[in-house]
Amino acid sequence: MFKRKLQALGFPNPDTLNTADENQFRSTIVWLEDQKIRRYKIEDRELLRNTTAIQWNLAFVQYMTDLDCPFPKGTRPEILDWLLGLAVQLEYNENPESYNANPKTQEPIHQKLNPLDNLDFESDSFKSGVNDLANILQVPRHPDHLMTLEGVCNLIQEKFSKDALKASSIARDLGNPVQFDNISFGLDLKSPNVSNAANLLRYLFIHDLRELQTRINECLVCVQALTANPKTDTKLGKVGY
Structure with missing residues (x-):
């Protein structure tokens, strides 16, 4: 029942989503918040992202309250269907042309979506890749791997941008060593x-x-x-x- 909405949002593997699986349900909620809804700031999503914590349900109830969900105590499918509708609405408001275009001339939705949206940012392989990249660039790790990724992005922008590389290629007078x-x-x-x-x-x-x-x-x-x-x-x- 959620397949078309998930496909429109670019959700990875929409055919295999099982709302009866609590882990899949929580991961889907985190993906919707991180990629589409963005109700909270990044630093305020920690409780919601910790899907294995005992307090996750409390964080989820508070999240539904902050979103003004009309039935925060509904069933999992009802809540997920409402969240998907909200995400589609927000996606449409940002880019209505992608939904209003003529289907005969419109490019497939998956070609217009950001390919990064199809990544699972909570998977072990993604976390391992972020940590490996942080080790290569000598960026200190943060308990939240997304904060580590933000630090890596800041370093790359500061040190490896075109202007930074151009400035580093200019010979500088290092002066005399201090004894x-x-x-x-x-x-x-x-x-x-x-x-x-x-x-x-x-x-x-x-x-x-x-x-x-x-x-x-x-x-x-x-x-x-x-x-x-x-x-x-x-x-x-x-x-x-």
């Missing part, structure tokens, strides 16, 4: 390891202060350039009474 043994930072610590760490932090602090002072000087130069040569409008001048 901490020949510099006194005024710290008398007995432990060599603690002393080296303290000297390094002190050096980084001084480096940041110098960079800040350089930017302040640049701002002063810009302000002086504006005030030292002001532009006047001689037409506004007045001679005599």
Whole structure:
């Protein structure tokens, strides 16, 4: 009874969904929230995503309340049918052309949907892939694998975008290496390891202060350039009474 709605939403394996299976039902609810409904922010979906927790039913009841479901205590098929209808409505509001187009000229729905929508974001293989990618990029893991994935995406955007790669290809003057043994930072610590760490932090602090002072000087130069040569409008001048 849900096959056509699931197909319209791009749900993976719509033919094998069994609402009598509690695990499949919960996973479907999580997929609808993550991919289509998006009632909660990502960080607020943790309780709903933890489908094996004892408190999941309480989180689900609260979710139905937040969605203003007309029968939050209905049967599983009734609730799922209402959620699928809501998801289809939201999908239609975002892209009505894909549903209103002439069927003879319209491309298949599965060709227009984002291929990522067909992924099972809660599967073990997906979680393993995210963790492997985080290990390669040396991104710390988060208990929520989707938060780890967000960190990976941020790193890729920051370090591997076109602008970042172009900037990294420009040769930079690395300067001269710092010999901490020949510099006194005024710290008398007995432990060599603690002393080296303290000297390094002190050096980084001084480096940041110098960079800040350089930017302040640049701002002063810009302000002086504006005030030292002001532009006047001689037409506004007045001679005599």
